[in-house]
Amino acid sequence: MRITQGMLSNQVLYDIENNLQQLSKLETEASTGKRINEPADDPIGVQNVMIYQMETNFDQEYHQNATNAQSQLNFLSSVMTEAQNVVSRARDLAVEGANATETPSDMQALASEVGQLYDQLVTIGNSQYNGQYIFNGANTAAAPYPTQAANMSPDAVSGSLDPAQRVTNSGQVYMDLGDGVTLPITVSGNQFFGNQGATNNAFSVLSQLYDALNSGDHTQVDNLLNSLDSVIENMNTVQANVGSLINRAQMMQTRMTDLSNSVTQQLSNVDDADMAQVLTNLNSISAVEQASLEVGAQALPMSLVNFLKPGA
Amino acid sequence: MPSTFLGLQTALRGLEVSQAGVDTVSHNVDNANTPGYAREVLDIGEMPSLPLGQDGNTSMVGQGAQVMQIQRIQSDFLNTQYRAQNAALYQANVVQSTLNQVSGILDEPSSSGISAALSQFYQAWDALGSNPSDLSSRTSVIDAAQTLAQVLNQTSNQLSQLQSNLQNSLQTAVSQVNSLLEQIANVSNQIVKSQQMGEQPNDLLDKRDALLNQLSQYTSFQATDTPVTEGGVTYDQFSLSFTDANGNPVTMIDGTKTDFSNANPPSNLVGQLAIASDTGAVSIVPWGSNSATSADPALSGQGGEIQGYLDSIADVQTYQNDLDVFAESLAGGGTYTLSSPWTIPASAVNSPPYRSMYVQTLSGQVRLDQWIQSQKLPESGGTYTIPSGTTIQTTLGAMTVTLLGPLDLTANTVSQYGNMLIQVPDQAQMTLSEYLSKNPGATSLPAGTALQVSGLNQLLTLGFSENGQGQQLFTSSLTSGGEPITAANITVNIGPADLAAGTTSTTDSSGNTVAVSGDGSLATLIGNMANQQMQFPNPLGSSSNETLTGSLSNYWTAAIGQLGLQSQQANNNVNVQTSLVQQISNQQQSVSGVSMDEEMTNLISYQQAYNASAEVISAINAMLTQLMQNV
Numbered sequence: 001m002r003i004t005q006g007m008l009s010n011q012v013l014y015d016i017e018n019n020l021q022q023l024s025k026l027e028t029e030a031s032t033g034k035r036i037n038e039p040a041d042d043p044i045g046v047q048n049v050m051i052y053q054m055e056t057n058f059d060q061e062y063h064q065n066a067t068n069a070q071s072q073l074n075f076l077s078s079v080m081t082e083a084q085n086v087v088s089r090a091r092d093l094a095v096e097g098a099n100a101t102e103t104p105s106d107m108q109a110l111a112s113e114v115g116q117l118y119d120q121l122v123t124i125g126n127s128q129y130n131g132q133y134i135f136n137g138a139n140t141a142a143a144p145y146p147t148q149a150a151n152m153s154p155d156a157v158s159g160s161l162d163p164a165q166r167v168t169n170s171g172q173v174y175m176d177l178g179d180g181v182t183l184p185i186t187v188s189g190n191q192f193f194g195n196q197g198a199t200n201n202a203f204s205v206l207s208q209l210y211d212a213l214n215s216g217d218h219t220q221v222d223n224l225l226n227s228l229d230s231v232i233e234n235m236n237t238v239q240a241n242v243g244s245l246i247n248r249a250q251m252m253q254t255r256m257t258d259l260s261n262s263v264t265q266q267l268s269n270v271d272d273a274d275m276a277q278v279l280t281n282l283n284s285i286s287a288v289e290q291a292s293l294e295v296g297a298q299a300l301p302m303s304l305v306n307f308l309k310p311g312a
Numbered sequence: 313m314p315s316t317f318l319g320l321q322t323a324l325r326g327l328e329v330s331q332a333g334v335d336t337v338s339h340n341v342d343n344a345n346t347p348g349y350a351r352e353v354l355d356i357g358e359m360p361s362l363p364l365g366q367d368g369n370t371s372m373v374g375q376g377a378q379v380m381q382i383q384r385i386q387s388d389f390l391n392t393q394y395r396a397q398n399a400a401l402y403q404a405n406v407v408q409s410t411l412n413q414v415s416g417i418l419d420e421p422s423s424s425g426i427s428a429a430l431s432q433f434y435q436a437w438d439a440l441g442s443n444p445s446d447l448s449s450r451t452s453v454i455d456a457a458q459t460l461a462q463v464l465n466q467t468s469n470q471l472s473q474l475q476s477n478l479q480n481s482l483q484t485a486v487s488q489v490n491s492l493l494e495q496i497a498n499v500s501n502q503i504v505k506s507q508q509m510g511e512q513p514n515d516l517l518d519k520r521d522a523l524l525n526q527l528s529q530y531t532s533f534q535a536t537d538t539p540v541t542e543g544g545v546t547y548d549q550f551s552l553s554f555t556d557a558n559g560n561p562v563t564m565i566d567g568t569k570t571d572f573s574n575a576n577p578p579s580n581l582v583g584q585l586a587i588a589s590d591t592g593a594v595s596i597v598p599w600g601s602n603s604a605t606s607a608d609p610a611l612s613g614q615g616g617e618i619q620g621y622l623d624s625i626a627d628v629q630t631y632q633n634d635l636d637v638f639a640e641s642l643a644g645g646g647t648y649t650l651s652s653p654w655t656i657p658a659s660a661v662n663s664p665p666y667r668s669m670y671v672q673t674l675s676g677q678v679r680l681d682q683w684i685q686s687q688k689l690p691e692s693g694g695t696y697t698i699p700s701g702t703t704i705q706t707t708l709g710a711m712t713v714t715l716l717g718p719l720d721l722t723a724n725t726v727s728q729y730g731n732m733l734i735q736v737p738d739q740a741q742m743t744l745s746e747y748l749s750k751n752p753g754a755t756s757l758p759a760g761t762a763l764q765v766s767g768l769n770q771l772l773t774l775g776f777s778e779n780g781q782g783q784q785l786f787t788s789s790l791t792s793g794g795e796p797i798t799a800a801n802i803t804v805n806i807g808p809a810d811l812a813a814g815t816t817s818t819t820d821s822s823g824n825t826v827a828v829s830g831d832g833s834l835a836t837l838i839g840n841m842a843n844q845q846m847q848f849p850n851p852l853g854s855s856s857n858e859t860l861t862g863s864l865s866n867y868w869t870a871a872i873g874q875l876g877l878q879s880q881q882a883n884n885n886v887n888v889q890t891s892l893v894q895q896i897s898n899q900q901q902s903v904s905g906v907s908m909d910e911e912m913t914n915l916i917s918y919q920q921a922y923n924a925s926a927e928v929i930s931a932i933n934a935m936l937t938q939l940m941q942n943v
Binding site for chain 2: 173
C-alpha cells in the first residue's frame with residue numbers, strides 16, 4: 001500500500017481525537033465521582049438511579065415524619081402524666097376530705113385546692129403542640145374545652161361552658177411513615193378525660209368532689225374515691241397506648257434509617273464511579289495520548305524534503 | 313539521413329519533458345493539502361524513431377521523449393464509497409448532537425430535573441398530610457406544584473426551541489444543496505466544453521469531485537459519468553440523481569442536456585429541493601420552483617444532514633409528546649372548550665397524548681385524529697389547527713384511589729360526579745348515584761372506599777380546603793385559549809387556602825362548610841401517589857388504544873431510559889461511521905494523495921535528467937564548435 005503524508009496526519013488526528021474523547025469521559029467520571037452522567041452512559045442504570053433517588057428522598061421524608069411523630073407523642077405522653085398527677089393529687093385531697101375529723105374550714109381549704117386542680121386540668125385539656133390542640137382529634141384548630149372554664153370555679157361552669165358536657169372531635173391526625181403505615185398523633189379529649197356524662201369523666205368527677213368538699217359531705221367525698229380511681233385507670237390505659245405508639249414510631253425510624261442506608265448503598269453501586277479503575281484507566285489513556293502526540297510530532301514533519309539540500 | 317542538429321532537437325525534448333516533470337511535481341506539492349485534489353502523474357512516451365538510411369542500414373535512431381498526457385490518479389469506486397459513508401456520518405452526527413441537546417434539556421439524572429421536581433411535589437403533599445393545618449406546609453405544596461409546572465414549561469419550551477433551530481438548519485441545508493447542484497451543473501458544462509476541445513481539465517474534475525464530496529454531507533445521491541464519442545472527440549456526460557420516497561431515481565442534473573451557452577440557469581440543471589409548505593417534508597421539484605407541497609415527490613432519506621435533521625425533528629417531537637403525556641397525566645383528564653384556535657403537530661395526532669383526546673360532536677365522542685380526518689382539516693406547516701369552540705375531552709391520568717378516611721359528600725359532589733364509579737368495602741362496584749339511592753341519607757363514604765377518578769384535579773375537588781370544597785390544582789395557562797393541558801401551558805391555578813388536604817368537613821362559626829383542620833388524609837393519599845398506578849398510552853402502539861400501566865415516575869423513568877438507549881445507539885453510529893470514513897479516506901489518500909517522498913524522488917530524477925539533457929546540448933555544442941573551427 002502506498003503511504004502518503006496526508007494519511008499519516010489523518011491517522012494521527014483520528015487517534016488523538018479518540019484518545020481525547022476517552023480522556024474527557026474518564027475525566028468527567030473522576031471529577032463528578034459518578035459513572036452515569038447522562039442517560040446514554042447506561043440507559044438501564046439511569047432508570048435505577050432515578051428510582052433509587054426518589055426512594056431515598058421518600059425515606060428521608062418518612063424518617064423525618066417518624067421523628068416528628070415521636071416528639072409529638074412524647075409531648076402527648078408527658079401532658080398525660082401531668083393530667084394524671086393532677087387527678088392523683090385530687091384523690092389525695094379526697095382521701096383527706098373523706099376523713100370525718102376534718103373541720104369545715106379544712107374542707108373549704110381542700111375544696112379551694114380542688115378548684116385549682118380543676119382549672120389546671122382544663123388548661124391541660126387545651127394543650128397545644130406547634131399551635132395545634134392535641135386533645136381535639138382531627139379538629140386541631142379549635143380548643144376541645146371551653147377556655148373560660150380554666151379561670152372559673154367548678155360550680156360556676158354550666159351549659160356550654162361546662163367541660164364535662166363537651167363532645168370532642170373523634171377523628172385523629174395521622175403521620176405517614178411509609179409502606180402504608182400511618183400513626184395517629186392526636187387523642188380525642190373524650191377518650192382521655194372520659195365521655196360527656198360518663199361516670200369516669202374527669203371534669204365532672206372533680207366538679208362533684210369540689211361540691212362535696214365545699215358542702216363538707218364526708219360520705220359523698222368517700223363515694224367519689226371510686227370514680228377518681230376509674231378516671232386514673234382510664235387515663236393510664238390511654239397513656240399506655242400512646243407509649244406503644246412511641247415504640248412504633250421509634251421502630252419505623254430505625255427501619256427508615258436501615259432502608260435509606262440500603263438504598264443509598266444500591267444507588268452507590270449503580271451510580272458511583274469505581275475510582276481506582278477510573279484513575280488507572282485515566283493514567284493509561286493519558287500515557288497513550290502523550291505517546292501518540294510525541295510520535296506524531298516526530299513522524300509528521302518527516303519526509304525526504306528534510307534531507308535535500310537546496311541547490312544540491 | 314537525419315539532420316546534424318537532430319541531437320540538439322532530441323536533447324531539447326528531454327529538457328521539455330524534464331521541465332514538465334518538475335512542473336508536475338511542483339503542482340502536486342503545492343496542492344498536497346487541497347481538498348478533492350487527486351495527484352497528477354506525468355505520462356512520458358518515446359518519440360517515433362527515424363531510419364538512419366545510410367548504405368541500406370535500416371537501423372532507427374530515436375528522437376527522444378515526449379509528454380503523452382498528465383494523468384489524474386483517482387478511483388471512482390473509492391469516491392462513491394466515500395460519499396455514501398460520509399453521508400451516513402453526517403446524518404449520525406446531526407442525530408447524535410440533537411440527542412445530546414435533548415439529554416441536556418431533560419437534565420436527568422440530576423437534582424433539578426423533572427424527576428426531582430415530581431419527587432419534591434409528592435413529598436410536599438406527604439408533609440402536608442402530617443401537618444394539614446400548617447400554612448407553611450400548604451404553601452410548600454403550592455410551591456412544589458409551581459416548580460414542577462415551571463420545569464415542565466421550561467423543558468417543553470426548550471424542546472420547541474430546539475425543534476425550530478433544527479427546522480432552520482434544515483432550511484439552510486436545503487439551500488446549500490441547491491447551491492451545490494448549481495455549481496456542479498456549471499462545472500460539468502465547463503468540463504464538457506474543455507473535453508470537446510481535446511483538453512484534459514484536471515483542475516475542473518478536481519473541483520467537481522470536491523463539490524460532490526460536499527454534497528454528500530447533505531444527502532446521498534447517484535452520480536454517473538458516461539463517456540460519449542462525437543466527431544472523434546470523447547467527452548463525459550455527467551448526470552446526478554436523488555432517490556424519491558418510492559425508491560425511484562429523480563434526475564437533478566441531466567448529462568444529455570449539456571449547456572454551451574452559459575445560460576443561467578444552465579439547461580442541464582433540472583431539479584432542486586424545496587420544503588413542502590403543508591407537511592414540512594423535503595421534496596424534489598423542478599429547478600426554479602422554490603415551493604413544494606406534499607404532492608411533489610419527497611426526498612428519501614439515505615443519509616446526509618437533511619435526513620439527520622428530519623430524524624432529529626421527529627425524535628424531539630416524541631420527547632415533546634412524552635412531556636405532554638406526563639403533564640396531562642399529572643393533572644388528570646378534563647373537558648376543554650377552545651376559546652381560540654389550537655395548533656397541534658400533524659405528525660403527532662396518531663401518537664399520545666393526542667391519541668387519547670376526544671372531540672364532542674352532536675353524534676357523540678369522536679377520537680381527535682378521526683375527527684380531524686372526518687373534518688378534512690388542512691395541514692399547514694406540519695400542523696393542524698383546531699377551530700375555536702371545539703370541545704375536547706382528555707382522558708389521561710385516570711386512576712383508582714382508596715380513601716384513607718371517610719369522604720363527606722356535598723350537593724356539589726353528588727351533582728357533578730354522580731357517574732363516578734365507587735366501591736365501598738365489602739360491596740359491589742357501582743356509581744355514586746346508585747350508592748345514594750341504595751343508602752338514602754348517606755352523607756359520607758366510609759374509609760377504604762375505592763374511587764375511580766379522572767385524575768388528581770378531580771380528586772382535589774372531592775376534598776375540602778379552608779375555603780370550602782377543594783379546587784383543581786393544575787390548569788392550562790390562563791392567557792391562552794382554554795386548551796387541554798400540555799407541558800408548555802400547565803400552570804398552578806390556586807392559592808394555599810383553596811388546597812384540599814382532607815376529605816371531611818365541618819361548619820365554621822359563620823356557617824360555611826370548611827375542612828376539618830387536622831384531616832390530612834387526602835394529602836397523605838396524594839403523597840403516596842409516587843407509586844399510584846395509572847394507564848398510559850403505549851408510545852409504540854400505532855393507532856390502537858393500547859395502554860401500559862405504571863406510575864407517573866415509572867413513565868418518566870422509562871422515557872429517560874429510551875433517550876439513553878437512543879443516544880447510546882447514536883454515539884455508536886457516529887463512532888462506526890467515523891472510523892469507516894477514516895478508513896476510506898485513508899484508502900483514497902493512498903491512491904490519490906501526494907507523497908512528499910515520492911515527489912522529491914521524482915524531482916531529483918527530473919532534475920538529473922534535465923542536467924543530463926543540458927550536458928548533451930553542451931556536448932553537441934562543443935562538437936559543432938570544433939567542427940566549425942576545423943572547417
